[in-house]
Amino acid sequence: MTQALQHLLNTLVLGGTYALLGIGLTLIFGIMNVVNFTHGALYTFGAYAAYLACAALGLDFFLALPVAILAGLALGALIELVLLRPLRGSDMDTTMLVMIGAGIILQSGTLWIFGGVAKAIPTPFPDAPLQIGPVSLSWLRVFVFAAALALIAVTYGLINGTRLGRAMRASFQDADTAALMGVNVGFIYTATFAIGSALAAAAGALLGPVYVVFPQMGDLAAVKAFAIVILGGLGSISGATIGGFILALAEEFGAGYVSSGYRDAMGFLIIIAVLLVKPTGLFARAERIG
Amino acid sequence: MLEIRDLVCAYGQVAALKGISLQVGAGQLVALVGANGAGKSTTLRAISGLVKPRSGSILFEGRDVTGADPRRMLGLGIAHCPEGRRVFPHMSVAENLAMGAYLRHDAAGVRQDYARVYADFPRLAERRAQAAGTLSGGEQQMLAIGRALMSRPKLVLFDEPSLGLAPNIVEQVLSIIRAIRDGGATVLLVEQNAYAALELCDHAYLLEAGRIVMSGPGAELIADPHVRAAYLGGEVETAHRIRA
Ligand SMILES: Nc1ncnc2c1ncn2[C@@H]1O[C@H](COP(=O)(O)OP(=O)(O)OP(=O)(O)O)[C@@H](O)[C@H]1O
Ligand SMILES: [Mg+2]
Numbered sequence: 001m002t003q004a005l006q007h008l009l010n011t012l013v014l015g016g017t018y019a020l021l022g023i024g025l026t027l028i029f030g031i032m033n034v035v036n037f038t039h040g041a042l043y044t045f046g047a048y049a050a051y052l053a054c055a056a057l058g059l060d061f062f063l064a065l066p067v068a069i070l071a072g073l074a075l076g077a078l079i080e081l082v083l084l085r086p087l088r089g090s091d092m093d094t095t096m097l098v099m100i101g102a103g104i105i106l107q108s109g110t111l112w113i114f115g116g117v118a119k120a121i122p123t124p125f126p127d128a129p130l131q132i133g134p135v136s137l138s139w140l141r142v143f144v145f146a147a148a149l150a151l152i153a154v155t156y157g158l159i160n161g162t163r164l165g166r167a168m169r170a171s172f173q174d175a176d177t178a179a180l181m182g183v184n185v186g187f188i189y190t191a192t193f194a195i196g197s198a199l200a201a202a203a204g205a206l207l208g209p210v211y212v213v214f215p216q217m218g219d220l221a222a223v224k225a226f227a228i229v230i231l232g233g234l235g236s237i238s239g240a241t242i243g244g245f246i247l248a249l250a251e252e253f254g255a256g257y258v259s260s261g262y263r264d265a266m267g268f269l270i271i272i273a274v275l276l277v278k279p280t281g282l283f284a285r286a287e288r289i290g
Numbered sequence: 291m292l293e294i295r296d297l298v299c300a301y302g303q304v305a306a307l308k309g310i311s312l313q314v315g316a317g318q319l320v321a322l323v324g325a326n327g328a329g330k331s332t333t334l335r336a337i338s339g340l341v342k343p344r345s346g347s348i349l350f351e352g353r354d355v356t357g358a359d360p361r362r363m364l365g366l367g368i369a370h371c372p373e374g375r376r377v378f379p380h381m382s383v384a385e386n387l388a389m390g391a392y393l394r395h396d397a398a399g400v401r402q403d404y405a406r407v408y409a410d411f412p413r414l415a416e417r418r419a420q421a422a423g424t425l426s427g428g429e430q431q432m433l434a435i436g437r438a439l440m441s442r443p444k445l446v447l448f449d450e451p452s453l454g455l456a457p458n459i460v461e462q463v464l465s466i467i468r469a470i471r472d473g474g475a476t477v478l479l480v481e482q483n484a485y486a487a488l489e490l491c492d493h494a495y496l497l498e499a500g501r502i503v504m505s506g507p508g509a510e511l512i513a514d515p516h517v518r519a520a521y522l523g524g525e526v527e528t529a530h531r532i533r534a
Contacts, residue, residue: 169381170378173379176376
């Protein structure tokens with residue numbers, strides 16, 4: 001019982017960051033129809049940005065997350081402007097290949113600059129965990145969970161409650177008509193890719209201190225992000241949120257009750273199962289952003 | 291107000307407009323009629339900036355606006371109510387109207403215009419929180435019209451606003467368009483429902499395979515034997531019978 005409670009608690013923590021990863025990916029796919037193969041690299045990038053902010057610049061730990069988010073926004077905008085904008089209107093395969101290439105360049109660049117040795121991000125939290133009845137949670141994980149929830153809430157607010165978000169949804173539903181309303185659809189694409197990238201970077205910056213930071217950390221994160229998006233239905237933000245928590249649940253309980261070696265297999269299992277049973281995703285509203 | 295000179299538009303190798311010229315005077319309701327594929331929508335899309343012309347020019351209020359993007363054209367006061375209504379299906383009625391006012395920053399004026407649209411279209415007021423995709427075809431057309439008006443346009447381009455609507459709704463839509471003209475805006479109306487459009491308009495152009503082949507007051511086109519044979523068919527007689 002206690003063990004199950006502990007797993008549930010871990011699920012919440014992990015699910016929050018997974019949801020961020022998934023929302024970023026699904027947003028980009030939903031609005032731009034781009035399968036973002038740099039998503040894993042952006043996750044790694046966020047973790048390294050946080051590491052640099054803390055270790056090299058000596059910034060406060062709590063500033064590392066905003067630094068990583070801003071860096072993710074900037075890199076995302078750059079990728080969109082340099083790679084995706086000139087490719088708009090070309091077929092999906094071309095875009096995919098270019099994005100795969102960009103992902104490889106980013107990962108190799110990280111390896112080249114930082115080397116293959118894993119880095120740890122120091123945190124200011126006390127060693128003693130937070131005790132909640134029979135279960136416990138490190139303060140770092142409490143922070144990660146709270147920050148992830150806050151970022152999910154901000155993203156929902158942005159999409160559903162702002163002029164930019166409304167223009168993003170309009171562009172997704174009907175780009176030509178959005179243009180007729182005066183929306184600068186090109187800018188919306190840049191903003192969407194930047195926001196999606198920033199969410200991936202945020203997830204990396206949040207999980208970086210929980211685990212360690214290394215150049216290939218994004219590979220598995222990308223698989224998980226795809227699993228979440230497939231689970232939630234392509235283009236569905238609420239689907240990606242729920243999908244993030246479901247994947248975390250599957251991983252926690254798979255690792256806890258089957259074998260810890262299966263933890264990272266859960267993402268693949270979910271992709272296969274969903275594609276076999278319900279290829280449109282469990283919460284399929286594939287035609288909808290929101 | 292709007293002047294088009296020798297406009298040529300093409301999709302890849304397919305020429306859609308082969309050099310058309312037309313004029314819309316301020317406060318007029320001008321109809322552009324023609325068969326399927328004649329290039330009516332392309333004309334409107336070129337004016338609103340969705341399609342870049344190959345050659346020719348578009349002048350609005352004396353300014354050369356050839357090749358300007360939709361954002362600029364809307365800013366200048368041209369709203370385009372597109373063919374097939376094209377409301378944003380997963381947005382509420384209110385949000386669709388908000389999209390119509392996307393470029394506006396005068397909150398008070400926008401609020402006034404919401405109130406006016408809701409007063410003109412009570413059905414929309416009742417359904418303001420409902421997703422636009424769940425509205426009936428007629429309601430969606432009202433919403434598309436209301437959305438176009440939210441930008442306070444000087445010139446409104448209507449592309450087949452009666453398409454697929456029941457006859458009584460068609461009447462209603464056309465009288466709304468007349469009211470928009472009477473309210474001081476200029477209207478360029480594309481219609482497949484040629485008889486109704488010709489009857490309603492101040493001036494009309496007939497488009498055939500990318501060329502303007504005839505223009506004049508609506509009544510003149512209605513009386514023309516070629517127009518009667520090719521576009522009005524039994525419509526004139528039917529319309530008179532319904533009216534009688
Ligand atoms: N996106 C496109 N790509 C290629 N050809 C197009 C495209 N849109 C229109 N055309 C072609 O251009 C020509 C004019 O089309 P347009 O839509 O302007 O006609 P229309 O008069 O509005 O017809 P309808 O009454 O059917 O709406 C047609 O031959 C059409 O096939
Ligand atoms: Mg048309």
